[in-house]
Amino acid sequence: MSANVRTSEELKSAARKLFEEGKIDLLIGYERGTLPLRTTPCFITSAEEVDRLVWDGFCSNNLAAYLPHLFSKEGKPKGWQPPKVAIVAKGCDGRSIIGLVKEKQAPRENVIILGVPCRGIVDLKKVLRALDHKEPVSGEAAEDASVIVRLDGGKEIRLGRDEVLFDSCKDCPHPEAPVCDLHVRPEIPEKKAERDFTDVADFEAKSPRERWDYFVREISKCIRCYACRQACPNCYCATCFAEQTQPKWIGVGTDLSEVMIYHLGRIFHQAGRCVDCGACVRACPMSIDLRVFTRKMVKDVKELFGYEAGISVEEPPPLCTFKTDDDQSFITEP
Amino acid sequence: MAEDMTPRTIDKRKLPELAGLIIAAGHRLYGPVRNGGEVTLTEIAEKPPLDFAYGNFKMSPKNFFLPQSEVICRFCGGDMLKDAVSAEEKKVLLGIRPCDARAVWLMDKVFLEEPGDFYYKQKRDSTILISAACLSPETTCFCTSVGGSPAGTEGSDILLFDLGKALLLDPASPRGEDFLNRFSEMTSEASKKQVSQKEQLAQEAASRLKKISLDGVAEKFARAFDSDLWAAPSQKCLGCGICTYFCPTCHCFDVTDETVREKGRRLRTWDSCMYPLFTLHASGHNPRPSQKERVRQRFMHKFSYSVQNHGELFCVGCGRCIKNCPVNLDLREVITR
Numbered sequence: 001m002s003a004n005v006r007t008s009e010e011l012k013s014a015a016r017k018l019f020e021e022g023k024i025d026l027l028i029g030y031e032r033g034t035l036p037l038r039t040t041p042c043f044i045t046s047a048e049e050v051d052r053l054v055w056d057g058f059c060s061n062n063l064a065a066y067l068p069h070l071f072s073k074e075g076k077p078k079g080w081q082p083p084k085v086a087i088v089a090k091g092c093d094g095r096s097i098i099g100l101v102k103e104k105q106a107p108r109e110n111v112i113i114l115g116v117p118c119r120g121i122v123d124l125k126k127v128l129r130a131l132d133h134k135e136p137v138s139g140e141a142a143e144d145a146s147v148i149v150r151l152d153g154g155k156e157i158r159l160g161r162d163e164v165l166f167d168s169c170k171d172c173p174h175p176e177a178p179v180c181d182l183h184v185r186p187e188i189p190e191k192k193a194e195r196d197f198t199d200v201a202d203f204e205a206k207s208p209r210e211r212w213d214y215f216v217r218e219i220s221k222c223i224r225c226y227a228c229r230q231a232c233p234n235c236y237c238a239t240c241f242a243e244q245t246q247p248k249w250i251g252v253g254t255d256l257s258e259v260m261i262y263h264l265g266r267i268f269h270q271a272g273r274c275v276d277c278g279a280c281v282r283a284c285p286m287s288i289d290l291r292v293f294t295r296k297m298v299k300d301v302k303e304l305f306g307y308e309a310g311i312s313v314e315e316p317p318p319l320c321t322f323k324t325d326d327d328q329s330f331i332t333e334p
Numbered sequence: 335m336a337e338d339m340t341p342r343t344i345d346k347r348k349l350p351e352l353a354g355l356i357i358a359a360g361h362r363l364y365g366p367v368r369n370g371g372e373v374t375l376t377e378i379a380e381k382p383p384l385d386f387a388y389g390n391f392k393m394s395p396k397n398f399f400l401p402q403s404e405v406i407c408r409f410c411g412g413d414m415l416k417d418a419v420s421a422e423e424k425k426v427l428l429g430i431r432p433c434d435a436r437a438v439w440l441m442d443k444v445f446l447e448e449p450g451d452f453y454y455k456q457k458r459d460s461t462i463l464i465s466a467a468c469l470s471p472e473t474t475c476f477c478t479s480v481g482g483s484p485a486g487t488e489g490s491d492i493l494l495f496d497l498g499k500a501l502l503l504d505p506a507s508p509r510g511e512d513f514l515n516r517f518s519e520m521t522s523e524a525s526k527k528q529v530s531q532k533e534q535l536a537q538e539a540a541s542r543l544k545k546i547s548l549d550g551v552a553e554k555f556a557r558a559f560d561s562d563l564w565a566a567p568s569q570k571c572l573g574c575g576i577c578t579y580f581c582p583t584c585h586c587f588d589v590t591d592e593t594v595r596e597k598g599r600r601l602r603t604w605d606s607c608m609y610p611l612f613t614l615h616a617s618g619h620n621p622r623p624s625q626k627e628r629v630r631q632r633f634m635h636k637f638s639y640s641v642q643n644h645g646e647l648f649c650v651g652c653g654r655c656i657k658n659c660p661v662n663l664d665l666r667e668v669i670t671r
Contacts (some may be wrong), residue, residue, distance in 0.1 A: 033662040035473070040662035041570045061661055065572065077624055133371035135473055223402065226609075227574035231660055243611050252590045252603045254401035283660035285576050333336075 003143035004056040007116060007129075007185045011088065012050045014114060014184055019047035020088055024112060028066055028090040029077035029189035030059040036140045037124055037149070041066070055088070055184075057122045057141030061231070062165075062279040063087055068105040068236035082110050083144035090118035092168075092277035094177020095310025096233040099273055102317060106235055110239060120145040120161065125287065126310035132158050145169070171195050178311050197299045203292050215260075215293070221286040222259045228290055229266055234273045241265055248266030267293045272301045272318040275310045300330060339511050340523035341504040343528055346384055349501070352520045353378060356426055359516070361643065363463070364398075365428040366391065368468055375427060386496040389472040390431045390652060398427060398446075399457045401437060401605045402579075406453060406589070411596045419453075422460040432486040433477045433650040435465045439489030439583030443644045453602070462513055464503075465490040467532075469539050474653025476666060479546045482650050485536035494534045502532050546670050552641035553635055567668050568629040569663050575606035577655035577665075583648045586612070589629070593600030607631045637669055 002010075011029070018024045021250045031042040031052040039058045044050060063085065071082050089097060090226045094113055100106040122141050128134075139149035146161045162170075173195045176183070194273065203211065204264040226242070229235040240261045241249050251258040267290075303305050305318040340635055344352060356363050357379070366388060367376035373388040375395055408415040438458075445454035468475075468484035477483060487493050491510030495502040502524050505511040514521065524532075558564075578584040588605040591598050608629075613622045622628050640648035649665070656664050 034664040034667060035656070035662060038662045040664075042567045066570075116484035128371055137473070155528040213450055223579055225579050225606075227572070227576050239610070243609070245611070245614075248517075251592055251601075252588060253592075253601050254603075255403075283572070283574065283576075285580065285658045325525040 002140075003185075004141065005317055007055045007143075008053060011055055011114065011116065012053050015044065015050040015053060015086065016047045019050070023084060024086045026070075026084040027053075027086040027114075028055045028063045029053065029086075029114075030061070030063075033058070036136050037122065037127065037141075037147070049269075053088075055116050057120060057145040059088075059090070059116075060121045060282050062093050062096055062233055062277045063089070064093050064100060064233035065231055065279065066099050067097065067111070071106050071110070072236075072238075074238065082107055084110050084112070086112040086114055086182070088114050088116055089177045089180070090116060090121070090277075091172060091174035091176050091178070092275050092310075093233075094180060095174060095275040097177075097276065098179050098279060098310040099305055100233060104275075108313065112181045113177055113179065114184045115177040117143075117185050118169075118172075118175045118237075118321065119143060120165045120172065121304060122147055122164050123166040123282075125157060126164045130163055130275045147316075158180055166278050166282070167199065168276055168281065170199075174311075178228075197295075198330065200292060200299055203296060216256065218288050218290075219260055219263050220256060221288050222263065223286060224254065224259060224262065225285065227283040227285065228280035228288075231279040232270075233277075234270060235266070250318065263290075263293075267297070268290045270294050271297050272305070272307060273309050274298055279302070297312075304330060339505040341502050341524040341529060341532070342514055342518070343497075343500050343502050343524040344521045345500050348520060349384060350381070352517060355517055355520065358435060361424045361426045362588050363426050363428060375430065378428075384428055384596070385492070386466040386501075387470065389470065389475075390434070390468070391656075392582065394434050394437060394652065394654065395427055395574060396437070396441070396582050396585075398425065398461060399441065400455055400585055400587065400604070403595045404603060405599050406602050407600045409598055409600070419456075422456045424463045426464060428464045429466045429494070430463060431468045431652070432465050432488075432490065433468070433475075433482050433640050433652045434582050435463050435489035436477075436482045436486055437489070437650045437652070438463065438626075440640075440644070440646055440648055440650070442489070443586055443646070461644050462491045462509065463489060464492045464494055464510075465506075466494045466496065467536060467539070469496065471539060471543050471651060472657075474656045475543060475651060476546055476653065477651035478540055478543045479548055480651045482535070484539035484543065485532075490565070495535060497528060497531055497535075500528070504532070522554055546666055548637075548647070548669060551597055551669055552638045552645070555638040556642075559630070563668070563671060564626050564630045567663055568624070568626040570586050571608070571625050571629050571663055572611075572661055573608050573625050573628070574660065575604075575661075576658045576660065578606040578608055579604060580654040580658050582650060582652055583625060583652070584632075607635070632670055633665075 015027050016072050027044040029042055030039040033040040037058050039054060041061050041063055042052055047147060068210050070085060097113055099109060103110045113202055122145055127147060134151055136149040137152050139147055145165055147159045147164050148155050148156060153310060250261045276295055276298050278291060284290060307318045353363055363378045364372045364375050365378045372392045375391050387408060408417060444450040469486055487506035490506040491513060493504045493506050503514060505514050586605045587602050590601050592601060616622045636648040640646060
């Protein structure tokens with residue numbers, strides 16, 4: 001039995017137990033998708049359905065994105081009580097959940113975090129590139145996130161972990177949810193060393209002008225489908241500023257200035273909150289390099305304020321605290 | 335109509351020359367250009383495409399007829415300014431797939447029926463569609479289940495077949511025939527062998543497509559308005575606009591005035607039934623308050639209302655919504671449930 005199958009089986013038993021003990025109303029996890037190398041989020045409400053659950057390196061969605069809506073009182077009838085929800089969480093998803101708890105979007109006592117041993121998620125765009133854009137007909141991810149794919153005609157190809165891993169998963173410092181109620185197969189392999197942010201060094205080395213040009217070039221690809229926003233657990237505003245009509249902050253067209261304002265708004269609202277899960281990048285159908293901008297902010301917040309999002313429930317977020325010796329260099333030296 | 339005309343053929347080596355003539359005749363020529371793994375419909379100035387062996391364009395050609403953002407008029411105070419609408423340039427779209435041409439044919443039913451949409455008609459009238467028969471459908475394709483075919487001609491002016499060394503050009507409309515006649519010195523009459531080769535290729539492609547049964551889907555959906563059919567797909571739907579923006583037949587738009595003091599412009603932009611703003615009333619009331627009503631609307635519009643209003647399913651089976659959905663919400667699962 002492969003490691004992923006073992007995890008899936010243990011996940012099913014844990015889920016079954018939670019339902020049988022009446023501890024949860026809903027479990028959000030992953031089930032096999034309809035396309036090769038894909039899974040899809042699934043919402044399970046009884047012990048009979050837990051066999052749908054799977055866990056492997058194709059579980060790319062950040063399921064925390066569903067929580068704010070589940071716990072929002074909007075549209076719910078009078079006397080509504082928030083549900084008890086268990087949620088399958090990779091390291092980054094777990095951090096997102098903690099962020100939501102801290103921002104009062106999910107009551108901690110109503111969420112059971114089911115930590116799974118994540119060794120990285122497979123980037124399907126990289127798989128396709130490695131296959132010279134031939135569509136695979138099936139495939140499996142091993143526990144180390146290397147992949148075996150089969151092409152039409154039965155040819156089997158093995159792709160190494162480094163070749164197919166999402167950039168955000170490389171050297172992930174938190175493969176397990178830092179705050180967790182139930183660890184499924186906790187014997188996680190070797191923990192990676194602290195991440196060193198060399199991946200944003202190129203971007204930082206650019207002059208402000210060059211950085212702006214890069215931003216403009218990437219953002220020009222945007223079709224304003226808002227998938228980056230919708231896939232992000234942190235984007236839970238009841239009405240996004242981009243869609244407000246009274247007052248109207250930005251226009252509806254595809255002029256670069258409008259598109260840029262949307263992205264600047266989205267990116268800066270992530271300061272001190274982004275857990276670098278990569279959900280925005282995965283959702284973007286136009287392959288925009290959205291991550292470099294938020295990643296740079298993750299670095300700045302860590303270096304200037306010593307804060308990493310989603311690690312502890314107690315630690316106050318940097319935007320909610322003020323110290324007289326707070327570093328202010330980011331204002332004068334962009 | 336198309337059956338009466340004789341297919342033409344051209345040696346692939348002569349394609350650059352033909353492209354040059356088309357451009358010299360005042361058409362802007364758009365064709366398949368590879369960019370990494372993606373193929374986009376891009377303007378061709380010199381090097382014409384020789385390769386029609388791609389699945390489909392990343393985005394549908396919808397933008398050519400219903401642009402994502404379009405200025406429909408400018409105004410100053412109470413006066414309409416006359417500078418917004420200019421004559422459309424002549425365009426040739428080369429290598430779009432029959433499913434996407436069928437989508438244009440479906441959009442025609444919405445935008446060209448009386449009284450007709452001026453902006454759409456202008457673009458449609460000035461554009462020649464040369465489709466390339468789809469000889470290697472993708473796993474997400476299901477055109478034969480929704481009334482199309484890999485060698486279907488709806489919407490196309492000319493249907494092209496890649497026969498290896500030569501291309502076969504089959505006129506599919508009087509406009510297409512006229513177009514081919516204008517460049518007849520570049521082509522010759524297709525041989526019987528080539529015509530039978532074309533038919534064989536079309537059959538092979540069609541046989542590779544998995545058929546899904548959609549009998550009575552319109553009636554089924556009409557009865558299912560209040561059913562729990564919509565719960566599962568809407569629960570996982572993130573509410574982004576990818577499926578609608580990538581769809582070649584989704585045509586809902588918004589009209590917005592953007593003004594600075596007394597001067598302004600009126601914009602028509604793509605809208606999406608996936609967004610809360612789509613049906614938000616000025617009063618603040620929203621008749622589609624949650625993703626359930628929005629997801630239902632998308633399916634009802636394509637598979638039920640369109641059949642009532644236009645007699646056709648408004649899905650061409652291109653599979654873009656399936657391929658690009660961030661949560662793998664597969665339309666095929668919903669319509670066959």
